[in-house]
Amino acid sequence: MVSADNLNLDVLELIFAYLSGNDLVSVSLVSRSFFAGVIPRLYHTLGFRLSHSKKYPQVKSPFAAVMAHPDFAVHVRQIDIRTVPLIHSHPHPEFVRDCTNVIKLASNLTSFTLTVVDALPPFLPALQGKERLRDLRVYANLTSDQSAKLIGLKGLSSLVLDHASWNLVDLLPTWTRSLSASLTSLTLYMASDLNELVLRHVLSHCPHLTGLHVVGCPRADHVTVLKLASLFTPNLESLSMTSWENPRPLPPTLTPLRHLKHLALDTHCSMAPPHAPPVWTPLFQKTAEWSCPLASVTLRLSERLAVADGFVQALLDAHAGTLRSLFFVGCRLGPDALRRVCERCEELERLGVGVPGKDIDEFIDCMAKCASLRVLVDMGTDRHVPGKTGVGRVNITRDSVEDLMDITNINLVLTETRRWTRAEGEMTAKLERRKPVALSHWFMPKI
Structure with a gap:
């Protein structure tokens, strides 16, 4: 007779791999065998939230x-680690001690994330010598000495630097030279001192990059990023960049990025012109010429401008057949453009768009025209616009969600505070009382 006590430990570990959270804790209390099988899964990821x-x-x-x-x-x-407990306005010493000790003992550590402002320095000594560390995301406002310790980390395949100081930016070419053989994804977010010369040296050392995200860096606009990416990293599959006021024209000749699957554009503009900025049109003309298989597109505006129907038509003409994820952040999409998106994107699975407070029936009718759509994200609150705070607006009600799920194949609807799901043919509503934590930047691929 087979029981849990005589099952192979590897089998138990495979079974428990399908569990998470409190379920793992509950299972660990069943028996010693279950406890032994749960331990690898239970301690695989250590997180700390607000x-x-x-x-x-x-x-x-x-x-x-x-x-x-x-x-x-x-x-x-x-x-x-997304937050650090404080005592007298300083990181709690016991927490920092426990964290650093765990890092030192975690010989199999592969991923480290610390997004807390100016909290990284005490952790730097413990991160040294982690030969299996592959993914790193940190808030990188560091001094020269601290930057020198950080660039001692080798073998990284994914590197995300938030708010990198000039000290670290100055050392980036040296660091990427040592990471040349392993680095496949690089994200530089809000690095105010990053310029074209430094970025050129960085990318010249990264021939294997498949992901490049340079966002919020005022001295490295979309023209700079696109020019250098086409020159040094033609195998890119994911690209994010920022365009600023009065953008420069694109170079007439660029090496095609034929493998590009995800494109995110962070666009800063004033309230004029009244429609989405003209920088988008020539860029998507390029992607159409390259015939790249774009599966995910995210467009973000600093002001709530309307997206011109002509631009939507051009985007769909180029990529309607391959798009699986499409997000309009801080944009207004007209009903005709929305209907066109739903009618032509036959592979679309995820759509992020502002849900209207009025004419919800017309909106639902548009959604019904896309049989492949599974996830709808309401992007209509001001919290999605840079520099603005959400006001908790909820346009979509339970009745509207029931109507939506009744006539479409959508099984997940996300708003600022609510998560609506449909399981086994029945719709259930779940209220998220805590503010959701963004596990990755908004511009990262959603496919």
Whole structure:
């Protein structure tokens, strides 16, 4: 007779790989066999969020739990810290101590994320010598000495630097030279001192890049990024960049990026002209010439301007057959343009667009014309516009969601505070009372 106690441990680990969160904790209490099978999965990822910080130190952090059983650190693969508890306006020393000790013991660490402002320096010594570390995302406002420690990390395949200081920007060419053989994805977000010369040296060392995201860097606009990307990284599959006021024209000749699958554009503009900025049209004319298989497009505006129907027509003429994800952030899309998107994008699975407060029936009729659509994200609140705060507007009600799911194949609707799902033919509504945590930047691929 087969029981949990005589099942192979590898089999239990495979079964428990389908569980997460509190389910793993509950299973670990069943028996010693289940506990042993759950441990690798339970300690695979250590995260720390605002909800944890509010309860600290009354509730033990996951890092303190590991330090109570140091042998468990061998199972830690990912560490993701989104907030750090404070005491007298400084990081709590016990928390930092537990975190750094876990990092030192986690010999199999492959991913480290720390997005807290100016919290990285105490963690730098512990990160040294992590030979299996492949993915790194940090808030990188560092001094020269701190930057020198950070660029000592080798073997990275994915690097995300938020708000990199000039000290680190100055060392980027040296760092990417040492990462030349391994780096496949590079993200530079809000690096005010990044310029064309530095970016040229950086990309010249990154021949294997398939993902490049340079966003919010005022000295490296979309023309600079596109020119250097076509020159040094023609195999790109994912590209994000920013256009600023009075953008320069694109170079007449660019090496085609024929493998491009995801494109995100962060566009800063004033309230004039009344429609989406003209910089988008020549860019998508290029992608049409390259015949690249764009599956994901994200367009973001600093002001809520209307997207011209002519531009939507040009976008669909070029990529309607391959688009699976399309997001309009901070944009207004007219009913005719929305209907055209739903009619022509036969492979579209995810759509992010502002849900109208009025004429919801017409909106639902448009959604019904896209049989492949599975996920709808309401982008209509001001929180999606840079520099503005959400006001909690909810355009879509439970009745509207029921009508939407009744006549479409959509099974997930996301708004600012709500998550509506349909399972086994029935629609259920779940209210997200906590503000959702963005696990990645808005411009990263959604496919």
